[in-house]
Amino acid sequence: ARVLDFFEAKGLTPELLREVSRHQVGLLAREFDALDLDPRAIRRDRSVPPERIAGFLALRAPQAGEIATRLRARGVYSDTRADILRLGPAPYLRDEQLRVAIGLLGEVVRAG
Numbered sequence: 001a002r003v004l005d006f007f008e009a010k011g012l013t014p015e016l017l018r019e020v021s022r023h024q025v026g027l028l029a030r031e032f033d034a035l036d037l038d039p040r041a042i043r044r045d046r047s048v049p050p051e052r053i054a055g056f057l058a059l060r061a062p063q064a065g066e067i068a069t070r071l072r073a074r075g076v077y078s079d080t081r082a083d084i085l086r087l088g089p090a091p092y093l094r095d096e097q098l099r100v101a102i103g104l105l106g107e108v109v110r111a112g
Contacts, residue, residue, distance in 0.1 A: 017091060024089035024098060026050035028057040031102040035109075042067070042085070042109050056086040061109075070108045076101045 007013075029050045037043075042061040061067055064085040068078045079086050087105075089098055 012091070020091045021055055021089065022051055024093070024095075025053050025055070025057050027095055027098055028087055028089060028102060029053070031099055032057065032059065032105070035102065035106040037106060037109050041112075042105075056088040059085045059087070061085050067105070067108055070111075071101075071104060074104045074108070076104050 029044065032044060033046075041063070042059050044057065044059050060083055062083055064080040064083050067085055068080050071078050079088075087101070
């Protein structure tokens, strides 16, 4: 109940939170695409437009678990489901933090 009261006091409506989520997932997708990484190492399903993606940017990578571990060592939290690396932004993160996270993902993937 306190969380809901906090959300109401701060104006964090479901609509606003969804708008923030869409913006953040879209930003992650654009930044990931700009990395132009080898799709054999990591790729995303570009047939789904970012505005139709739910709360996570899901990336397919044969070494998803290792990538997640190496990202965690650099302060980037993610999770995995088999060969899927999931990046889930949050409303308390700034765009620049998301850009840095994607830049670190690029470094990790390129380092192999």
